[in-house]
Amino acid sequence: ERSGDRADDHARLAATAAELGAEEVVVGLPLSLSGGLGPAARAALDEVEELRSALGVPVHTQDERFTTVTATRALREADGRRAGRGTRRARAPKGAVDEAAAAVLLQAWLDAGSRR
Numbered sequence: 001e002r003s004g005d006r007a008d009d010h011a012r013l014a015a016t017a018a019e020l021g022a023e024e025v026v027v028g029l030p031l032s033l034s035g036g037l038g039p040a041a042r043a044a045l046d047e048v049e050e051l052r053s054a055l056g057v058p059v060h061t062q063d064e065r066f067t068t069v070t071a072t073r074a075l076r077e078a079d080g081r082r083a084g085r086g087t088r089r090a091r092a093p094k095g096a097v098d099e100a101a102a103a104v105l106l107q108a109w110l111d112a113g114s115r116r
Contacts, residue, residue: 014055027059062108062112
């Protein structure tokens with residue numbers, strides 16, 4: 001979670017990356033639906049440049065369009081298999097969706113490895 005102090009947040013990320021032995025970091029890039037760079041994507045790219053200096057490891061971006069949709073569908077499908085078809089399912093907690101979306105993003109980045 002962000003603290004509101006960007007330098008502190010980056011220092012905590014650097015400590016976490018070092019603790020985990022991260023060799024690379026992947027950041028979601030919130031492109032517009034058309035694939036263009038809107039204000040959110042430009043802000044993300046600015047932060048990625050700061051992270052590259054703060055983390056000391058390569059920092060990559062990955063298109064994050066549809067990751068939440070894909071993650072939500074996967075969680076619903078998995079929940080449906082557990083609950084049985086026809087059973088009304090509860091909505092997945094936001095934290096679970098965020099974690100699943102991060103996994104979708106990372107897998108997309110890994111899958112694109114040969115095209116980078």
